[in-house]
Amino acid sequence: MKHLPLSLLAVLLCSCSSFWRWEPIDGGGAGGSDAVQRRAGPGEYQVQGGDTVYSIAFRNSLDYRSLAAWNGIGGNYLIYPGQILRLRPPNGSTGGGSNPPIVASRSSGTGNGASARTVVVKPTGTSTAPVPTGPYNWRWPASGTVLRGFALPASKGLDITDKLGAPVYAAAPGRVVYSGSALKGYGELIIVKHDETYLSAYGYNRRRLVEEGDAVTGGQQIGEIGMGPESRPVLHFEIRRAGQPVNPSALLPAR
Structure with missing residues (x-):
C-alpha cells in the first residue's frame, strides 16, 4: 500500500470506518451549501457528527423510513454533518395516519424451545388487524x-439494574444500526x-461490544451494564415499533 497515491489511500481508510454516515472533506455534497447558509428551523434538525438516520429518528420518535422519505434520502440512508432534515411530513400531510396494533410472539421461557403465544397491544383509536413481527421471540x-x-x-422503556459490568444481551436477532454516545x-x-x-435500544452501557453493521443473534452479548443517571448500575431498554415506544413488558417472556 506504500506505493498507492496518498489521496487514494485516504479514501480507502475513511471508507472502512463509515456506516450510513459521510464526513465531508470540503463541506460539499447534495444539500451541503444549503446547510451552510442557514440553521435548522422549527420542525427541522441539522445533522451532527456521529448521527445516523436511525439515531435521529429514534431521538424524535419517528419511523426511520418516514424520515428518509420526507428528506429524499436513498436506501443507503447516507447523511452528512451540516445537512438539514425535516422532522415533519411535507405539504402538511399526516405521514401515514395512526399506528396499527402491536402483535408479537411472547415466549413462555428463554430457551429456543420455548412455546409462544400472541400478545396484542392496541393503541388508542386504532384497528385490531394483526401485524407480523418476524420469526423470533423476544428475550430479556x-x-x-x-x-x-x-x-x-x-x-x-424499562430500567433494569444489575451489578456493574453485567452482560447486556440482544433481545432478538437483527443488525446494529447505531453504536455510540451522541444521543x-x-x-x-x-x-x-x-x-x-x-428496533430495540440499550442505553447506559459501560462498554459496547458491537459496532454499526454487525449482525447479532437473540441472546448474544452486545454490551455491559454501566452507571445510569442516578449513579447506580442500570440498563435502559426500549422497543420501538415504527418509531414509537411500546411497552417491552408486553413482549418479553414472563419471569
Whole structure:
C-alpha cells in the first residue's frame, strides 16, 4: 500500500470506518451549501457528527423510513454533518395516519424451545388487524431487577439494574444500526434493527461490544451494564415499533 497515491489511500481508510454516515472533506455534497447558509428551523434538525438516520429518528420518535422519505434520502440512508432534515411530513400531510396494533410472539421461557403465544397491544383509536413481527421471540436483555417500568411520557422503556459490568444481551436477532454516545440522555447506546418495523435500544452501557453493521443473534452479548443517571448500575431498554415506544413488558417472556 506504500506505493498507492496518498489521496487514494485516504479514501480507502475513511471508507472502512463509515456506516450510513459521510464526513465531508470540503463541506460539499447534495444539500451541503444549503446547510451552510442557514440553521435548522422549527420542525427541522441539522445533522451532527456521529448521527445516523436511525439515531435521529429514534431521538424524535419517528419511523426511520418516514424520515428518509420526507428528506429524499436513498436506501443507503447516507447523511452528512451540516445537512438539514425535516422532522415533519411535507405539504402538511399526516405521514401515514395512526399506528396499527402491536402483535408479537411472547415466549413462555428463554430457551429456543420455548412455546409462544400472541400478545396484542392496541393503541388508542386504532384497528385490531394483526401485524407480523418476524420469526423470533423476544428475550430479556439483562438478568437484573426492573427499577422502573414503561410509563409514557416519562419512561419510554424499562430500567433494569444489575451489578456493574453485567452482560447486556440482544433481545432478538437483527443488525446494529447505531453504536455510540451522541444521543443525550442515553449514555453509551446500542440500537438494533430487527425487521422493517421493530428496533430495540440499550442505553447506559459501560462498554459496547458491537459496532454499526454487525449482525447479532437473540441472546448474544452486545454490551455491559454501566452507571445510569442516578449513579447506580442500570440498563435502559426500549422497543420501538415504527418509531414509537411500546411497552417491552408486553413482549418479553414472563419471569
